[in-house]
Amino acid sequence: MRKEVKMGIFGLCLVIPSFLLLSVIVIIPIILSFFESLRGETGGYDLSRYVYLFTDEGMRANIVFTLQVTIVSCVIVLAVSYALAVYMRFSTGRMVDLIRKTYMIPIFIPGVIATYGLINLLGNHGWLSRWLLLFGGTLPRIIFDQKGIIIANLWFNIPFTTMLLTSALAGIPNAVIESAKDIGASRLRIFFRIIMPLSYKTFLVAVTFVFMGVIGSFTAPFLVGPNAPQMLGVSMEQVFSVFQEREQAAAISFFTFLLCSLLGYFYIRSMVKEETARP
Amino acid sequence: MFRMKKRFTVLSALALSFSILAGCGTANNNSAGSAAAGGSASPAASNSASSSAPVEIQFYFTGSQNVKNLWDQLTPMFEEKNPDVKVKLVYIPSGTGAQPTYDRILAAKQAGKGSGGIDLYEDGLPVVTQGQKDDLWDTLSTSSVPNLVKVDAKTMEDVANLAVPYRSSAVVLAYNSEKVTAPPTTLDEVFDWIKKNPERFAYNDPSTGGSGSSFVTTTLYKDLPEEAIHNDDPAIEKDWAKGFATLKELGPYLYGKGIYPKKNQGTLDLLTSGEVDMIPAWSDMVLEQLDKGQLPATTKMQQITPGFNGGPTYLMVPKLSEKKEAAYKFLDFVLSPEAQAVMVKTMHGFPGIELTNMPQDIQDSFKGVSEGFRNFNVGELSKEINKRWQSDVAAQ
Numbered sequence: 001m002r003k004e005v006k007m008g009i010f011g012l013c014l015v016i017p018s019f020l021l022l023s024v025i026v027i028i029p030i031i032l033s034f035f036e037s038l039r040g041e042t043g044g045y046d047l048s049r050y051v052y053l054f055t056d057e058g059m060r061a062n063i064v065f066t067l068q069v070t071i072v073s074c075v076i077v078l079a080v081s082y083a084l085a086v087y088m089r090f091s092t093g094r095m096v097d098l099i100r101k102t103y104m105i106p107i108f109i110p111g112v113i114a115t116y117g118l119i120n121l122l123g124n125h126g127w128l129s130r131w132l133l134l135f136g137g138t139l140p141r142i143i144f145d146q147k148g149i150i151i152a153n154l155w156f157n158i159p160f161t162t163m164l165l166t167s168a169l170a171g172i173p174n175a176v177i178e179s180a181k182d183i184g185a186s187r188l189r190i191f192f193r194i195i196m197p198l199s200y201k202t203f204l205v206a207v208t209f210v211f212m213g214v215i216g217s218f219t220a221p222f223l224v225g226p227n228a229p230q231m232l233g234v235s236m237e238q239v240f241s242v243f244q245e246r247e248q249a250a251a252i253s254f255f256t257f258l259l260c261s262l263l264g265y266f267y268i269r270s271m272v273k274e275e276t277a278r279p
Numbered sequence: 280m281f282r283m284k285k286r287f288t289v290l291s292a293l294a295l296s297f298s299i300l301a302g303c304g305t306a307n308n309n310s311a312g313s314a315a316a317g318g319s320a321s322p323a324a325s326n327s328a329s330s331s332a333p334v335e336i337q338f339y340f341t342g343s344q345n346v347k348n349l350w351d352q353l354t355p356m357f358e359e360k361n362p363d364v365k366v367k368l369v370y371i372p373s374g375t376g377a378q379p380t381y382d383r384i385l386a387a388k389q390a391g392k393g394s395g396g397i398d399l400y401e402d403g404l405p406v407v408t409q410g411q412k413d414d415l416w417d418t419l420s421t422s423s424v425p426n427l428v429k430v431d432a433k434t435m436e437d438v439a440n441l442a443v444p445y446r447s448s449a450v451v452l453a454y455n456s457e458k459v460t461a462p463p464t465t466l467d468e469v470f471d472w473i474k475k476n477p478e479r480f481a482y483n484d485p486s487t488g489g490s491g492s493s494f495v496t497t498t499l500y501k502d503l504p505e506e507a508i509h510n511d512d513p514a515i516e517k518d519w520a521k522g523f524a525t526l527k528e529l530g531p532y533l534y535g536k537g538i539y540p541k542k543n544q545g546t547l548d549l550l551t552s553g554e555v556d557m558i559p560a561w562s563d564m565v566l567e568q569l570d571k572g573q574l575p576a577t578t579k580m581q582q583i584t585p586g587f588n589g590g591p592t593y594l595m596v597p598k599l600s601e602k603k604e605a606a607y608k609f610l611d612f613v614l615s616p617e618a619q620a621v622m623v624k625t626m627h628g629f630p631g632i633e634l635t636n637m638p639q640d641i642q643d644s645f646k647g648v649s650e651g652f653r654n655f656n657v658g659e660l661s662k663e664i665n666k667r668w669q670s671d672v673a674a675q
């Protein structure tokens with residue numbers, strides 16, 4: 001047997017266990033729920049569940065609302081995290097030390113507790129509104145509103161994203177930056193020509209993580225979100241266990257999966273591009 | 280030495296696999312055996328069996344935290360007196376979990392697998408009647424549960440002796456007496472009050488808790504004939520239109536111009552923080568939280584006429600359970616005045632047995648308290664109500 005063939009078989013053997021695991025816990029359930037979602041009201045197979053998804057006014061509002069929350073959360077999380085990571089990488093001093101020591105705290109606080117904390121802080125009669133009252137201001141509605149969900153998402157996602165980006169930026173050698181400085185590159189130029197391209201891949205990983213985390217979130221949207229429109233996760237729970245329409249719930253979950261896989265496609269495409277570009 | 284070791288390994292591997300196989304097998308044998316022990320009429324036989332291993336019954340119950348606290352308190356009392364029975368409590372938080380348990384009992388029956396390991400189940404009237412149709416519940420009698428004589432015969436007749444009403448609770452209006460001096464006494468007055476006091480009233484999302492659901496259902500059936508509340512015919516759905524129109528119209532006058540908090544506790548929290556002045560709530564939750572100082576002492580309750588829907592919570596024994604005798608024993612204990620007194624004290628519910636069986640001080644504490652609730656029995660329609668509410672009222 002030629003060496004390449006041997007190596008190829010060996011490689012397959014290494015991949016098979018993880019592929020089997022993946023198919024049992026991910027791929028087969030997705031296919032099953034897809035078939036479930038095709039089952040119509042009367043028993044036959046049709047697309048009525050998906051038609052309902054896009055024609056029912058409430059459901060359509062839920063989808064738009066979910067996408068809004070997800071996109072706004074992604075943009076803010078990434079902007080804040082990237083700024084924090086760059087700041088921690090290229091500055092020194094007490095402030096940086098303080099941030100470095102504290103920014104991961106939210107990861108260790110359970111989601112439900114953090115959400116109740118936010119309700120107490122930002123609610124109509126919460127601490128913040130009481131402080132504001134002293135200065136004669138009033139707080140806009142945050143809890144039971146879209147804003148509340150977005151703030152909760154920031155709390156949950158910024159620490160981990162910052163951690164990811166910090167490690168990516170730490171991998172950029174000082175020598176590269178210094179040599180660029182030596183030949184007279186401006187700060188902005190260094191940022192856009194060196195730092196951005198070198199951390200771009202991790203940035204993409206971070207986008208994927210935040211997007212999937214937010215679009216499938218449940219606890220915070222359930223507790224601080226409005227009654228309507230709802231995030232898709234909350235709506236799915238309601239359709240599944242309150243209205244008991246399993247097929248409709250399957251359609252929502254499959255649609256959510258499609259949204260996520262759209263992002264996954266871009267991610268994988270850029271990875272493949274990079275791999276083939278290598279000599 | 281090496282061979283010895285190897286032999287030992289093989290032996291132990293064999294032993295292990297046999298014990299695993301045996302373990303799989305005993306799942307059935309065991310329950311059958313214990314059923315025989317529990318089911319035998321002679322006390323001597325059951326005693327001899329129990330001295331070796333007590334019969335363990337699986338008790339599935341649902342409700343808010345106060346229900347869990349009650350069972351956590353009652354079970355040790357029972358087990359102390361009946362060392363031959365152990366009660367395994369399986370708590371399912373209210374709102375979402377109850378239906379799957381029912382489905383499990385039904386599925387186990389259809390698959391010929393007994394009662395799915397569930398020996399006792401607690402839920403409301405809709406589930407009792409649903410189970411009556413599916414022939415899931417065991418018929419109870421005073422010979423198996425002697426304390427049943429203490430329960431109002433009419434209530435037992437309503438459920439065809441399939442379930443034990445062990446406690447009752449009513450949905451009432453809970454209000455801040457500092458802000459509300461003359462609480463409304465009819466549903467129309469409630470609507471009036473809501474419109475005159477914008478954003479000072481809240482009811483919870485009906486799919487997440489009974490008090491909000493009661494407010495919605497009572498509104499829908501306000502102008503419908505009395506017998507409609509015992510009717511699960513889908514034809515009645517068109518008669519809801521007026522009620523939904525009312526709810527929709529009320530939306531902008533409610534807390535946050537149409538915010539419906541999640542779960543029974545959600546509205547109670549708003550009352551506590553002073554964000555609203557009046558809510559529909561379960562009387563037992565209000566009394567308990569007043570007792571613990573979680574609600575301001577100025578909180579008072581008012582029942583309206585005709586009453587919000589409320590009613591007893593029932594305990595059912597699945598027909599195919601293999602440990603019925605043990606479950607009967609537990610039921611008998613739950614209906615004893617002693618256990619009922621604990622229930623009244625910790626949960627502030629109305630007792631399931633007739634008041635005359637209760638100690639004098641408890642009888643006195645209920646003096647003048649009319650039960651004030653109506654039993655609604657609309658079966659599957661409640662699911663439809665939640666769905667319509669979500670699309671018509673929440674998403675207006």
